[in-house]
Structure formats: C-alpha cells, structure tokens
C-alpha cells in the first residue's frame with residue numbers, strides 16, 4: 001500500500017509548503033499530494049481559492065501575481081510555492097500527485113508538464129494529475145496521453161469504476177468513508193488503482209490495509225509508515 005503525504009506532511013508542517021514537502025521526502029514517502037490553484041501569471045501550490053485560511057494574505061489567489069503571493073507567509077515564515085518549486089524540490093524522488101483545484105489555463109499547464117518532462121525534471125511514471133473536475137481530466141488526458149490521471153470522488157456514484165475506466169484514468173481517489181470491498185474489486189478488475197483519503201488514524205489505516213487498497217493519503221506519513229510496518 002503506497003503512502004502519499006497529503007498536502008505534504010501537513011500534520012507536522014504548514015500544508016503545501018517546502019517544509020511539508022521536505023518532511024515527506026525525509027521519511028521516503030511513495031508520493032506527495034498537493035493542490036494547484038492559478039495566480040494571475042503562474043500556478044501555485046495552495047489548497048483554497050482564498051489566501052485567508054493558510055496565509056497572512058487576504059482575498060483570492062487568482063487576483064495576485066506570483067511575485068505578490070511570494071510576499072505572504074504560508075506558515076512559519078514559509079512562502080507559497082509555485083509549480084516549478086514543486087518540480088525542483090521533488091523531481092523524480094517521489095510520485096507527484098497534483099490535484100487541480102480552481103486551476104485555469106490548462107493549455108499552459110500542458111506546456112509546463114511537457115517542458116519539465118523533456119528537461120528530466122519529472123517522470124511519466126511519477127506524475128498523477130487528479131481532480132473532481134472530470135472534464136478537465138478528460139481534456140488533459142487527450143492532450144497528453146502519457147499522463148496518469150486520477151478520478152477524484154467524495155462518494156461512489158453509480159458505475160464509478162466503469163466511468164473512470166472510460167475516462168482512461170490510472171487511479172480512483174476516493175474518500176475512505178465510502179470505500180467498500182465490492183468497489184475495490186471492481187476497480188482492480190478494470191486495472192485501476194484505488195487511493196483513499198484522508199487516512200490518519202490507526203483503525204482507518206488498518207481498515208484500508210485489510211481492504212487492500214493500493215494507496216492512502218495521510219497527513220502523518222511518518223506515523224502511518226510505522227503503523228503499516230507493524231501490520
């Protein structure tokens with residue numbers, strides 16, 4: 001079962017920041033999940049569309065240029081990373097799972113991914129783009145057939161595994177509260193990986209392990225790794 005650090009090691013460090021990403025790399029996670037928003041001139045790593053919850057800034061991320069966003073404190077003096085920071089820090093050391101939030105200009109994102117792939121900054125096998133917005137996933141998969149996409153859902157809609165398969169997804173990312181054995185078997189039969197979020201507690205880690213899901217997103221990768229080694 002793969003371990004993905006959710007927003008980096010966000011249980012121990014400010015979410016979606018350099019220290020959270022480094023904290024995850026330090027414990028040799030399999031993957032790092034981050035959230036992508038669009039600024040006026042770049043892509044930035046931040047969960048909310050608004051700055052207020054996780055930074056000392058105010059207002060919408062999309063109303064700022066990157067240089068302005070870099071002035072804000074994202075926790076413990078950290079700066080809001082942009083997409084290139086993420087690629088520079090993680091590279092091919094772990095799977096990078098980018099969740100598209102209110103991400104616009106996907107054509108630019110496509111070019112960005114192509115450029116970083118060509119430069120060897122990222123690898124095809126260690127890159128997953130996920131989103132609840134399945135139209136965006138469909139578009140980017142058509143543009144970049146090599147790209148792994150993760151169909152995100154917070155519940156199990158009827159025939160969701162079939163839907164994800166038809167979307168040409170690599171994986172299904174699903175809220176752990178809705179997962180069941182039947183769904184896992186159906187997804188696996190269709191060649192899809194099943195990754196569950198957000199799994200922090202011992203009993204939940206154990207339940208996901210018993211269900212044989214392919215991976216979990218956790219805010220506490222070090223602790224989760226320890227627990228898994230004892231199961």
Ligand code: G3P
Pocket residue numbers: 006033035047099130152173197217
């Ligand atoms: O990608 C899985 C999970 O991160 C989705 O929920 O709200 O934490 O972005 P959220």
Ligand code: CA
Pocket residue numbers: 033034035099
């Ligand atoms: Ca996320």
